[in-house]
Structures are given as structure tokens and as C-alpha cells.
Amino acid sequence: MYTRDVAFVSGVDSARSREPAPAPRATWRLPDTPAAARLARGFVAEFLRNLRHDRPDHHDPDLDHRTSLVVSELVTNAVVHGQPPVDLSVVWTAADTGLRIDVHDRGDAPSPSAAPSASEGGDTGEESGRGLFLVSLMAARWGIGPRLPYGTHAWAELRTA
Secondary structure, three states: OOOOEOOOOOOOOOOOOOOOOOOOEEEEOOOOOOOOHHHHHHHHHHHHHHHHOOOHHHHHHHHHHHHHHHHHHHHHHHHHHHOOOEEEEEOOOOOOOOOEEEEEEEEOOOOOOOOHHHHHHOOOOOOOOOOOHHHHHHEEEEEEEEEEOEEEEEEEEEEEE
């Protein structure tokens, strides 16, 4: 079904250690089913809850909402357009400013060179084609490219308010 590798690390007392604490991160292998996006949203919501438990000052409801939307879009694209397996990873940025989301699949879908324009993103009545436009609105930075030696890598960085 899916596998999960969560490495959630609490901060280290900097007075005792000269090494910075590793950034909290988690990785999941998702099933190749329509339920993958729902499962991914749940995994990432749990990751953010754990982050808030260890770092209460990191609560940003807007970040939770944007993360849910971006994860849904990137995972759905990987399941629909890519090849299994699909891997999702999230990491809290080292500068404590936001979240990095990475989705990898084994497909060879073409990569867009830039964010879709508003005219490409909707108002045509179509039920698809707006996902990456929404990602471009929600993320501070994002991209899609090849994952060598095979596959597609989609990523997004979301900043806290």
C-alpha cells in the first residue's frame, strides 16, 4: 500500500551543541490510486501538527491550507500523469521560514518551462488544467523537471506568514 519514513527531530539546545539541529522531515511512498492525494494530505497535516507540538511558534493556519492544496495538486499530477511509485517528502526549511514539498514519480511527462498563465489556468469550464496555476499562486517558488535517470520531480516551497 504505502510506506512511511518519518524523521521528526526536536531542536537541540544550542548552548550544549555547536551542530545545528537537523531540519524536521518526513518521506512517504504513496499508493498508485485516486486515494493518494487524500493520504498525502493526511500525512502532511500530521507532520505539521508534530512540528507545532515541538515548535509552538510555527502555527500558521494559512500555511496549513496552502500546503494541503499544493500537496493535493502535485501528488494528483504524479498519480495521473506519471508512473508509480510516487514518493512525497516534506522538510521544514533550515532557515525556519517555511516548508519544502517534493514529489517524485517514475514517469516521463514533459515539464512546463514556466508557471501557467491565468488564461491557461481556467475559466474554460474544463475540470482539469488549473492545478499548476494554483500551485504558482500558493508557493513562493516551485518547479517541475526531470528526475535522473528517470522520472519527474515536482517541488514547491511555501513560506510562513
